[in-house]
Structure formats: structure tokens, C-alpha cells
Amino acid sequence: MKIVTQVKLIPEADQAAALSATLHAVNGAANWVSGVAFDHGVPREYELRKYTYGELKDRGLGAQAAQHTIKKVCDAYTTLRANMRAGNLGKPGSKRRRKAESKPIAFRPEAAHPFDDRCLSWQYDAQTVSIWTTAGRLKNVRFVCSPDALKTLREHRKGEADLIERDGVFYLVAVCEIPEAAPYEPKRFIGVDLGIANIAITSTGYQAAGRGLNRHRKRQLDLRAKLQAKGTQSAKRRLKNRRRKEARHATNQNHIISKKIVTEAERTSSGIALEDLGGIRQRVRLRKPQRIILHSWAFYQLGQFLEYKARRAGVPLAYVDPAYTSQECADCHHIDKKNRVDQALFICRSYGGVAHADRNASRNIAARGEAAWTAGRESRVPATP
Template identity: 75%
Template sequence: MPEADQAAALSATLRTVNEAACWVSEVAFERGVPREYELRKHTYAELKARGLGAQAAQHVIKKTRDAYTALKANIRAGNLGKPGSKRRVKAESKPVTFRPDAAQPYDDRCLSWQYGAGTVSIWTTAGRLKNVRFASSQDALRMLREHRKGESDLIERDGVFYLVAVCDVPEAEPYEPDGFIGVDLGIVNIVTTSSGYRAAGRGLNRYRKRQLDLRRKLQAKGTKSAKRLLKQRSRKEARHAANVNHIVAKTIVTAAERTGSGIALEDLTGIRNRVRLRKNQRSSLHSWSFHQLAAFVEYKAKRAGVPLVYVDPAYTSRQCSECGHIDRRNRRSQATFACRACGFLAHADDNASRSIARKGAAVWTSGRESRVPATP
């Protein structure tokens, strides 16, 4: 919550450091992206001449090198397409660039927190700014006091400044679970658990459809006011979906902790590449933030000491949770499961969640290590 003159200094600082990062990126690209130490030899003196402090210059070099490391990892993972694809060629053929308001890391020598006063002291290109006020919830302030460690990132979004602080929270010791709660992920129902909890996706899907229709109308209109409204509404859908995922994840972990159970999730890595859908169904699949939900459940479970495992999702929608019989015809419809071997009848998502719970118990018994699946 900076004053007007402080906000101007912070904004100017972000523009300066990100312009410098773009220049460092060009140098790195021309020299074949050398290691950080070698890149520092080619750029450090020029960064100092541009008015950056010693620590700020080091952070600019490091974040540029980290950006190329992330790019290389994405290429290796196939996230930018196959070799020769248009998207991959475009990414490999030019230097990485940084937005004028992109995040800038600060360490404890560039940024100090005064928790009691609710202020920070922060380096800028205009000098050190003191008594810059910040706002946070009481829970966030307690988290900062007890667990803040390492760097913090300064970010500007739509004229508002944020400090994203790293907090190192110790994990609770996991207990020996008394059974597992299976979690079936879906689109019609966001989650269905074997303990009886169901989070319907109807409201979220309707909200996404309204947002999509509104974006289409504004984009078709193309006026200055329409573009301004589009900018104001940017990221709104993502924030809403993240809030829903937080609520769902907290409900699942709380139920598991209360009953002394573990949590079994499906490993849906690469599902977007495996599944083939009609054109009118693709937007629903690609807006489905199942990886984010799994990550939320993962970190909340670790903090609470709840055991969590990932299981193979193969045949969970076709396998009977009572007798184990697998048959494609068991799935009578999207919502109905009727086993052709034993006659067991249930909601399809309830049956799948029970099958996942059984697989989770088997995985835990066999001692396989749980893990967060990679982003597809």
C-alpha cells in the first residue's frame, strides 16, 4: 500500500530491472546461454552502470538464467510441442523477454519487514524506500512472522503492488492411516469421494460459460471501452476457479484428518494428450484445473500430516468396486454404473471413488512413494 511517490518509484524500478533483464537475455542468447558465473562476467558492469545496486544486478542475472532453465525444461518435457513445431521453433529462435511489470526477486539485504508496524523497507532505483505500508490478513501476518524465509518477489498487477514472500512451513509427521478416502476427479462433478462428499461442477461450469460468452461479445465489439473491460476482467475466472479448488481441497483434507484416513488421488498426467473429444467439449477439458486441485490437496495434506498416494486411473470408471469385474458395458451412462457380473448398482462417480480408495490402500501397503504428477 505505497503512497503515490513510493508507487512511482516502485513502478520505475520494475521497468528498469526488466529492461535490464531483457538486455541480459539478449546477451545470453547470443552467447549460447552460458552458465550464471560466465554470464555475470559479460553483464554485471553494464548493469551497475545502468543504476542497479549490486544485489539487484545479481538478481537480474539469476532470474534471466532461471528463465532459460525453465524454457529448456519445458522443451524437454514436450510442453512446447514436438521438434519442428511452430510454437517450439518460435520459442527457440529468439531471446526470452520480460514484461515491464514482471516479478523482481528481493533478498533480505534489499528488503526488510517490520511486522509490528506493518511496513517494509525496500530498495528502488530512486533509493531506499522506508515505511512502505503493506496489508495482509492476520493468518498471513502470523505466517510471515513464524515461517518467512528466503526471497520475496515484488509484482505489479493492474496498478496494485504485491510482495510474494516465501514461507518454509514444516511438514507434520504423517500417521498410519485407517483406510483411504478415494477421490474421483471429473467435470460434471469436480470431485466425488468414497466418504460421501460430492462437489458439483454445475455452478463452476455455468460461470465459465458466462465468462466465455462475455469475452466473445467484448472481443467482437472491439471498442476502447470493451478492451478496457476485458482487461479489468482478466484473470477473474482463474481466481474464482482457484478459490473453488481451495474450498474443495480443504474439505477433503479435513475429512481425512478427522477420520484418521489417507487420501488416494488419480494420477492424471498427460490426460489432455490421451483423451479425444468433440470440438464442443474441448473447452471444458482444457479449463479443467485438476492439477491445481491435486496440488492444493497435496500441500494441505502435508501440513496436516495426512498420508496421500497417487494411483493409476486405468479402468476406475469401468471396474466394479464390489467384485472387481472390469467391463466397458458396466458404465451404463455418464451417471449410472451397473456391474454385469454381480449386479452392483451405484452412481458412476461413487463407484469410481470406491475403486480409487481400494487402489490407494494397495499402493500404501506396497510402500510406493506418493508424488505430485507433472503438469500435462
Template identity: 70%
Template sequence: MPTPVQAAALKHTLRTVNEAACWVSDVAFERGVPREYELRKHTYAELRERGLGAQVAQHVIKKVRDAYTSLHANLRAGNLGKKGSKRWARAVSKPITFRPQAAQPYDDRCLSWQYDAQTVSIWTIAGRLKGVRFACSPAGLKILREHRQGESDLIERDGVFYLIATCEVPAAKTCAPDAFIGVDLGIVNIATTSTGHQAAGRNLNRYRRRQAALRAKLQKKRTKSAKRLLAKQRRKESRRARDINHRISKTIVTEAERTGRGISLEDLTGIRERVRLRKPQRVALHSWAFAQLADFIVYKARRAGVPVVFVDPAYSSKECAECGHIDRLNRVSQALFTCRGCGVVAHADRNASHVLARRGQDAWGAGRKSHVPATQPTS
């Protein structure tokens, strides 16, 4: 919550350090992206002449080197397409650039926190700014005071400044669960649990279809204002999906903690590569934030001491939770499950969640069993 004068200094600082980062990136690209120490020899003196402090100059160099490390990791993992593809060639053909409002890391030499007054003292190009107020919830302030570690990032988004602090909150002691809650993830129903909770995805899917239609209109215009609006709409859609995933994960973890159960999740790693769908269905699949929801459940469960296991989801939609009979014809429709073995009729996602709950219980039991061979009695 800076004053107008403080906001102007912060804005000028971010623009200056990111312009410097772009220059360091050009140098790194020309020299084949050397190691950080060698890159420092070619750029540190120039950064100091541009008005950057010693620590800030070091952080700018490290930020650039980390960006190239991430780029090379994505290239090796195939996240930017196959080698020689257009997307791959575009990524390696030019230096990495940094937006004027991109995040800048600050360590404790450049930034100090006054928790009681809820102010910070921060380095800027115009000098040290003291008494810059920040807003924080009481619970967040308590976590910040007790668990803040390492660097914090200053970022500007839509004219608002944020300090992103890293907090290391110790995990609670994991309890021994009495049973497991199975969580079936999907697109029509975002999450269905074996305890009866169902988070429908109807509203989110409808919202995403409206956003897709709006994006198509804006992309046809090809104007600067359309591109700015596209970026704004993308962030808005991302925030909405993230908020929904936070609420769903909190409900599931709270229920597990209250009933003394663990959580059994599907291991959906690589599902986008495995599944083959028609073109209209691909948008829904690639918009599915299942990994984010799983991450939220895992970190909330660790803080609550709730155990989480990931199980193989194979045939969970075709297996009967009552008798274990597996048949492709069991899944009559998206919502209806009718077992060809025992005749039980159930909601398809609810049945799958019970199957996953049982698999989670089996996986937990197998992990607790001793696999050490029994010793032979000596005569």
C-alpha cells in the same frame, strides 16, 4: 500498501529493472545464452551504470539466466511443440522479454521486514524506502514471522503491489490411517469422495463457456484494448478456478484429518496426451485443472499430517466397488452405474471413489509390508 510517492518509486523501479532484464536477455541471446558467470562479465558494469545496486544487478542477471533455463527445459520436454513446429520456432527465434510489471526478486540485503509494525524497508531506484506498510492476515503474518526463507518477489498487478514471500512450513508427522477416502476427479463433478461429498462443476463449466464466448468476440476485434481485456479476463478465470480448488481441497483434507483417514487420488499424469476427444470436448479437457487440485490436496495434507497415495485409475469407472466385476457395459451413462455381475446400482462417480479408496488402502498396505525374503533357520 504504499503511499502515492512510494508507489511511484516502486513502479519506476520495476520498469527500470525489467528494461535492464530485457537488455541482458538480448545480450544473452546474441552470445548463445552463456553461463551466468560469463553473462555477468558482459552485463554487470552496464547495469551498475544504469543505476542498479550491486545485489539488484546480480538478481537481474540471475533472473534472465533462470528464464532461459526454464525455456530450454520446456523445449526438451516438448511443452512448446515438436522441434521445427511454428510454436517451437517462435520460442527460439527471439530473445525472452520481460513485462514492465514483471516480478523482481529481493534478498535480505535489499529488503527487510518489520513484522510488529507490518512495514518493510525496500531498495528502489530513488533510494531506500522505509516504513512501507503491507497488509496481511493474522494467520499469514504468523507464518511469515516463523517460516519465511530466502528471497521475496515484488510484483505489480492491476496497479496493486504484492510481495510474494517464500515460507518453509515443516510437514506434520504423518498419522497411520484407519482407512482411505477415495477421490474421483472429473469435469461434470470436479471431485467426488467416498464419504459422500460431491463438488459439482456445473457453475464453473457454465462460467468457462461464457468466458470462451467472450474471448472469441474479443479476439476478432484485434485491438489493444481488446488484448488488455483478454489478459484481464484470463487472470479472473484463473483466480476463480483456483479459489474453487482451494475450497474443495480444504474440505477433503479436513474430513480426512477429522476421521483419521488417508486420501487416495488418481494418478492422471499424461491424460491429455492419452485421451482422444472430439473438438468440442477438447476445450473442457484442457481447461480441467485436476493437477492444481491434486497439488492443493497434497500440500494441505502434508501440513495436517494426512497421508496421500496416488493409484492407477485404470478401469475405476467400469469396476464395481461391491464385487469387483469389470465390464464396459457397467457404466450405463455419465451418472449411472449398474453392475452386470451383482446388479448393484450406484452413482458412477460415487462408485469410482469407493474403488479408488480400496486401491489406496491396498497400496498403503503393500508399502508397509516387508519384502525382505525370510531367512532359513540354521540347524
């Protein structure tokens, strides 16, 4: 299983200048390569190398840096084509799709650039790195990270690392190959219902209320609106300093929630059942004030955190169809839209049972997860006559 580990670089002033100049140089070169690729109909990587490699070397890029620049451009166009096929940029002929198709892909001056083991070496005991730059090889560039991250890097780092500059701070994001634990046979399944009023509710009783997070988001939204309306230089500096603050807070909450759920499942030898919420933003129709809440909540991120933490711990994970989980009674399985009285109250119209709506949905998800797990183990081979 591949995960990424991020470390923060603490370069000296001259080292920081060299790192910044390197990122600007390779991303400027990537923009030039992107233009060449666009003009030639985005050829394959080998053909694009014939058009661009010599010029990149003349610009001062090393052999590996030139190869990575070409590959980065090819990967960007591959991603663009995949998004077009998936319809993520709209239908053919739409304004957004025409805009994406009509010009070469552009890279920001501080965009990430990959470094392999020929361009980057790690000294874990000293917590330093040696890295290639356009000004020559930089040695003894210090980095800091948590003890767990350092242990992960020392034991499992494999492959490339990306150099990123964010608000004047440099980071290395390294790929680590983590061995997966063998999944055990679950005694039961824990259903996880994801929502906005309650971020996550499990069938075992754990509840991660969304009130605090939603209040934090509302405060951040109001503060951004106030600063944007003010428009002074100090307000703009304040806006710049607060960028990504809300996203970092939400990411931290998702890590905490997913860790608690996976830990509980591992402790009780249970599996985890999740709703397959792919495409929910396209399917759901809401009023404008509710769209802000829906589109600012990281459904996909929390699901990804649950998935990789479960795989790392060997906890079985099953995705189930979310249809009617909020309208179906977990006891008698009667489905009726009127069963869901309001956001929090569920009253079965068949036998009169009363329950918390999200808790009832999580029990339905748990039952579907167990059924899916059992169906996956059953043999489909016809019996021998």
C-alpha cells in the same frame, strides 16, 4: 515444506512511481542480459556475470539487484530447456519450438523480480516494508494481508520475496518454510475422483458438484465473446477489468474443496488416494465443445492444493493409476466398458449392482490407494533361511 504468502502493498503516489520504475528498469536490464546470453550460447551464470555485471551497475542497479537479474535470466533459460526436453513446446522442428529457439527470452515490464533480505526488510508490527528501488531505499511502505498470512510471515518467512505489479497494484509474494506434521498410520483411505460434471467425489460421500462452476465459466465465456464482438473502448475496458476473474473464482473453489477433503481425512484418521492425472490433456481426445471445458478446468491445481494441505496436516497421500477406475466394479472388480452406462450411472454387467458412476470410481481409487500404501510398507528383503 515451502509455500508462498502474498501481501498487497499500499504505497503512496511517489512510492508507487518508484516501484513501477524499478520493475521497468530491472526487466529492461533482464531483456538486455537475455540478449547477451542468447548471443553467447547461454553460458553458465558465473560466465554470464562477467559479460553483464559491469553494465548492469552502470545502468543504476544495485549489486544485489544486478545479481538477481542475471540469475533470473539463467533460470528462465533453464526452464526453457527443461520444457524442450519434456516436449512441452512440441517436437524438434515444430513451428512453436522453432519460435522459442530462434529468439532471446523476453520479460514483460511488470514481470516479477526477486528481493532478498539485503534488498527488503519487513516490519510486522507496523505492517510495513523497506525496499530497494532505483530511486533509493523506500521505507514505511504499508502492506495488508489476512491475520493468518501475517502470522505465517512472522513465524515462517525464509528466503526471497517477489515484487509483482498487476493492473497497477503491487504485491509481494514471500516464500515461507512450513514444518510438516509427521504422517500418521491411516485407518483407511478416502478415494477422490476428479471430474468435470462433479469436480470431486469422495468414497465417503462428499460431492463437489461442478454445475455451478461450469455455469459460471459458460457465462464468463459468453460475456467475453459479446464484449470482444462489440469492440468499443468501453467494452475493452470492461474486458480488461474482468481479466483473471474466472481463474480467481476457480482457485477459490479448489481451495474450499481441498480443505474440506483434507479436514475430513484428518478428523477420521484416514489417508487420501488421488488419481495420477499427469498428461491427461495430451491423452484424452474430445469433441471441440468439450475441449474448452477440459482445458479450462484446473486438474493440476486442485491436486496440488490437496497435496500441500495434506502434507501440512500430516495426512498420508497416495497417487494411483487411474486406468479403468470408471469401468471397474468396486464390489466384484469386474471390468467392462459397458458397465459405465452414462456419465452418472454405473451398472455392473457381472452381478447387476447399481451405483453412481463417480462414487464407484472413488471407491476403486480408495482401494488402490490402500493397496499402494500397504505395498510401500512391506519389506522386500528376503527372509532369513
